[in-house]
Amino acid sequence: MPPLGALALLWLLAALTWYAAHQGHAVNAAAAATQDRVVLLSEIRSLSRSLQRDALNLITEDDASERTTILHKFTARSHAMRADLRAGERVAREALHALRPRARGAPARGTPGAVR
Secondary structure, three states, rough: OHHHHHHHHHHHHHHHHHHHHHHHHHHHHHHHHHHHHHHHHHHHHHHHHHHHHHHHHHHHOOHHHHHHHHHHHHHHHHHHHHHHHHHHHHHHHHHHHHHOOOOOOOOOOOOOOOOO
């Protein structure tokens, strides 16, 4: 009987170790996703400030050739910011979708059999 108890204890420890490792991976994945969102928002903020600076420079610049250069920068940054905002919207939508509670017994989102 003692070897059976030791074996059961070993299986219990193995299951707890697997569960802890699985939870650790989930936490790390969530932290990485959050960090990616922070980086994206920082990039959007940086582009916003650059666009503000370019707009002020367009108003105050007297040289026509410099205004053309500033306008090209403004246009490129505006397109980049729009693309980042669309990406941010997608990321936010996915994050909200992941937070919605699932019905008991329903397959996890993204798995075969999951209904969108």
